[in-house]
Amino acid sequence: MTSETLLPGQPVALPLGPSPTLGAGLYAKDGHVRASLVGVPRYEGPTLAISRARPHPPTTNSVVLGVVTRLSPLQATVAISVVDGLPLPAGEEFTGVIRSQDVRATEKDKVRIGECFRGGDVIKGTVISLGDARSYYITTARNDLGVIFATSEAGATMEPVSWQAMRCPRTGRIEKRKCAKPENL
Known part of the structure; x- marks a missing residue:
């Protein structure tokens, strides 16, 4: 499982093994799990959810x-x-x-x-x-x-x-x- 920030509609890579329960920020469509908001995939027990990525003010080199x-x-x-x-x-x-x-x-x-x-x-x-x-x-x-x-x-x-x-x-x-x-x- 990567900690890469996902955008709405992007597919979420699922781990091998039993399928997790889909939590907040995810949906299934055409056999693929996709993000419904900007964030990072995280496990919360047996549930896979998206933790909302918080935008930050620009800094030098942003x-x-x-x-x-x-x-x-x-x-x-x-x-x-x-x-x-x-x-x-x-x-x-x-x-x-x-x-x-x-x-x-x-x-x-x-x-x-x-x-x-x-x-x-x-x-x-x-x-x-x-x-x-x-x-x-x-x-x-x-x-x-x-x-x-x-x-x-x-x-x-x-x-x-x-x-x-x-x-x-x-x-x-x-x-x-x-x-x-x-x-x-």
Whole structure:
């Protein structure tokens, strides 16, 4: 039995031997036992249950997912909703800031925030500092960090075509973004 955090719908590995009784946070479907909430599988006597994983505030080096909520010439403001793979409870968000010097590792002085992010983009970043009392400082200056989901002006989900551009599949129009490394490139 692993102590790996499971997400809702993920299968739970059962131990060899007699099947345990299913407890809180588990359900059986199509012959498989699956998690119904975020947590870690635990035995409570003969019963297998999910202990709820508690999300924690971001710390330095936490990987975060969030939505860009506001842009200025010097920074993008992000509503953080996932910390180290654990979604935060509804209504509980942290605020992060991506400063222009933290967007990429090279040519930092040439970064234009409006060409890297747009409002509503979902980004993946790493916390580099606890920042000030209002927000965490986030960086996207690695190949695997940046925009992971964006919607075009035509309302379609955009596809990454390079580390700095995404294409609308509906119109074919290219829009600039600082993309997380596309899987197909």
